[in-house]
Amino acid sequence: MSAPGVTLTLRSEHLASLGALLFDRTDVESAAYVLCGRSAGEDGSERLLSRAVVPVRPQHYRRRERDRLSVADESFVPVVKRVRTEGGALLLAHSHPDGPLAFSEQDDREEARLFAAVQRRAPGPHGSLVFTAPDELVGRVWRPDGRTGPMARVTVVGERLRVLVGGAEDVSPIFDRQVRAFGPDVQRVLADLTVGVVGLGGTGSAVFEQLLRLGVGRLLLIDDDRFDGTNVNRVHGSRLTDVGRPKVEIASRTAADSGLPTRVTAIDGSVLDASVARRLRGCDVVFGCTDRQLPRLVLSRLATRYLIPVIDVGALVDAHDGTIRSVAGRVTTLVPGASCLLCRGQVTADGLRAEALSASDRERLAAEGYVRGLDAPSPAVVPFTTVVASLGVAELLQRLTGFMGPRASTETLLRFDLPKLATNAVPPSASCDCADASTWGRGDEEPFLGLTWRQEAPAR
Ligand SMILES: [Zn+2]
Ligand SMILES: [Zn+2]
Incomplete structure (x- = not known):
C-alpha cells in the first residue's frame, strides 16, 4: 500500500x-x-x-x-x-x-x-x-x-x-471547496495518506464515504462481515439487493461509481488473522469502526508498536421497549502515551473472554449465570452512527490542520440525548501494555504485536 x-x-x-x-x-x-x-x-x-x-x-x-x-x-x-x-x-x-x-x-x-x-x-x-x-x-x-x-x-x-x-504534487481542482477551508498543503497531504478502515458497518461506511470525498490517496478497507437486509438502514452506499455481499465490496462499488481518485483496497477478512492485521502496517492512520473487543485490542497494540494513530469510533443507543434512554457517541484516538481502550474500560478481560467463546458455550455459561448471554441485536440509527463517524473524521482533520488549536485530549464523548459534548485525556494505567514505552515504535516482532494469533483458515 x-x-x-x-x-x-x-x-x-x-x-x-x-x-x-x-x-x-x-x-x-x-x-x-x-x-x-x-x-x-x-x-x-x-x-x-x-x-x-x-x-x-x-x-x-x-x-x-x-x-x-x-x-x-x-x-x-x-x-x-x-x-x-x-x-x-x-x-x-x-x-x-x-x-x-x-x-x-x-x-x-x-x-x-x-x-x-x-x-x-x-x-x-x-x-x-x-x-x-x-x-x-x-x-x-x-x-x-x-x-x-x-x-x-x-x-x-x-x-x-x-x-x-512527501505529499502529493498536484491538487485536483475538484477539491477546490475544501482547499478554500484548509489550504493546498493539507490537500496534498490527504492525497498522499494511506488510511485503514476496520469495520464497514454503520459508522465505518460513513467514515469511508467521507475519507473518499476528502480525497484521501489510498484506503485499505477490512471487514469479513456479509451485508444483511437489516443493515440497509445505516450502511451508506448499500442497496436492498446487496444481501449476502461482503460489506467491503459495497464500499468498493461506491468508490468506483464516484470516479474519485482514491485507490481502494478491500480485504474480505478479519484483523483477528495476523496476515490481514499485518496489512495495516502500511497505513498512516486507522479508523476502528468495529464493535467487537478483540479487533479493538489488536488496533490498540498497532497504535503503540507501529506509531499509527488509531481513531476508534463507536455509537451506543440504549433503548428499552422501543423507547430511547440514551444515545452516546465516542471517538477515542490511540497514540503512544495516551490511554488505550483497555485502560479506558472499552475493552475488558471479561468481554474478551466472552467474545472468544463459541455461541453454544456462551449460551450455556449465560444460562448458568457466568457471562452475559448473546445480546439481541443492539439498536442502530443512521443519524447517530453518521454523526459519530463525522466526529472521527473531524478528529483526523484536527490532527492534520490543528483547526481546533493546541489540545491534548484524546477522546471526545457525545451525548445526543442531553445534549452534551466533552473531551478528556486520561493517562494510561501504569500496569497496562500501552504504558510500556519500550514497546513504542518496536515495529516488526515475533509474534506480531506480541499477541497470540489464531490458526488461519485457508484463503477463500
Ligand atoms: Zn553535513
Ligand atoms: Zn492501556
Missing part, C-alpha cells in the same frame, strides 16, 4: 528533542542518533519508526565546525549494539545551521565511512538526516551494499499528524 522505498515516522517528542539537541548551538554543526524499529511493507518498502534519540557526546566529535562534522567510532558503538539486539535501524541526524538543506560532499565521505562500519555490525537499511531548522529536514537511506537513496517520506506522529517530507 505504501510507496516502495524507505520512509520514516518520528514521534513528535523525538522531533522536539532532535530540534533541541541540534540547534542548542548554531555556531557549529551538531549530531544525534535516532534508534528505530522497522516495519517491512508488502512490496519491499520499509518504514523506520523512531524509538529513542541519543545525543553525540561533546568528547566524541573528532571535528565540529560551522560547516563540517566528524564523529568518532566510540560514539556509535553502543547505539549500534542496541540496534543489533533489537533488530532495528540507526539514523544519524546532524544540523546545517547555515544551510544548505542537502547533504554535502563532506557528509558523503563521512557517512560512507560510518555506515560501512555500522552495516558490518548490524545490516541496514539505515539512514541519515540533515536539519536546517527544527522541522526542516531531508533524509537519505543507506543500504547494506553502500548504495544511498532519498528518504521519500518523513511523517511525525503525536498530538498532530504531519508530513515533513
Whole structure:
C-alpha cells in the first residue's frame, strides 16, 4: 500500500528533542542518533519508526565546525549494539545551521565511512538526516551494499499528524471547496495518506464515504462481515439487493461509481488473522469502526508498536421497549502515551473472554449465570452512527490542520440525548501494555504485536 522505498515516522517528542539537541548551538554543526524499529511493507518498502534519540557526546566529535562534522567510532558503538539486539535501524541526524538543506560532499565521505562500519555490525537499511531548522529536514537511506537513496517520506506522529517530507504534487481542482477551508498543503497531504478502515458497518461506511470525498490517496478497507437486509438502514452506499455481499465490496462499488481518485483496497477478512492485521502496517492512520473487543485490542497494540494513530469510533443507543434512554457517541484516538481502550474500560478481560467463546458455550455459561448471554441485536440509527463517524473524521482533520488549536485530549464523548459534548485525556494505567514505552515504535516482532494469533483458515 505504501510507496516502495524507505520512509520514516518520528514521534513528535523525538522531533522536539532532535530540534533541541541540534540547534542548542548554531555556531557549529551538531549530531544525534535516532534508534528505530522497522516495519517491512508488502512490496519491499520499509518504514523506520523512531524509538529513542541519543545525543553525540561533546568528547566524541573528532571535528565540529560551522560547516563540517566528524564523529568518532566510540560514539556509535553502543547505539549500534542496541540496534543489533533489537533488530532495528540507526539514523544519524546532524544540523546545517547555515544551510544548505542537502547533504554535502563532506557528509558523503563521512557517512560512507560510518555506515560501512555500522552495516558490518548490524545490516541496514539505515539512514541519515540533515536539519536546517527544527522541522526542516531531508533524509537519505543507506543500504547494506553502500548504495544511498532519498528518504521519500518523513511523517511525525503525536498530538498532530504531519508530513515533513512527501505529499502529493498536484491538487485536483475538484477539491477546490475544501482547499478554500484548509489550504493546498493539507490537500496534498490527504492525497498522499494511506488510511485503514476496520469495520464497514454503520459508522465505518460513513467514515469511508467521507475519507473518499476528502480525497484521501489510498484506503485499505477490512471487514469479513456479509451485508444483511437489516443493515440497509445505516450502511451508506448499500442497496436492498446487496444481501449476502461482503460489506467491503459495497464500499468498493461506491468508490468506483464516484470516479474519485482514491485507490481502494478491500480485504474480505478479519484483523483477528495476523496476515490481514499485518496489512495495516502500511497505513498512516486507522479508523476502528468495529464493535467487537478483540479487533479493538489488536488496533490498540498497532497504535503503540507501529506509531499509527488509531481513531476508534463507536455509537451506543440504549433503548428499552422501543423507547430511547440514551444515545452516546465516542471517538477515542490511540497514540503512544495516551490511554488505550483497555485502560479506558472499552475493552475488558471479561468481554474478551466472552467474545472468544463459541455461541453454544456462551449460551450455556449465560444460562448458568457466568457471562452475559448473546445480546439481541443492539439498536442502530443512521443519524447517530453518521454523526459519530463525522466526529472521527473531524478528529483526523484536527490532527492534520490543528483547526481546533493546541489540545491534548484524546477522546471526545457525545451525548445526543442531553445534549452534551466533552473531551478528556486520561493517562494510561501504569500496569497496562500501552504504558510500556519500550514497546513504542518496536515495529516488526515475533509474534506480531506480541499477541497470540489464531490458526488461519485457508484463503477463500
Ligand atoms: Zn553535513
Ligand atoms: Zn492501556
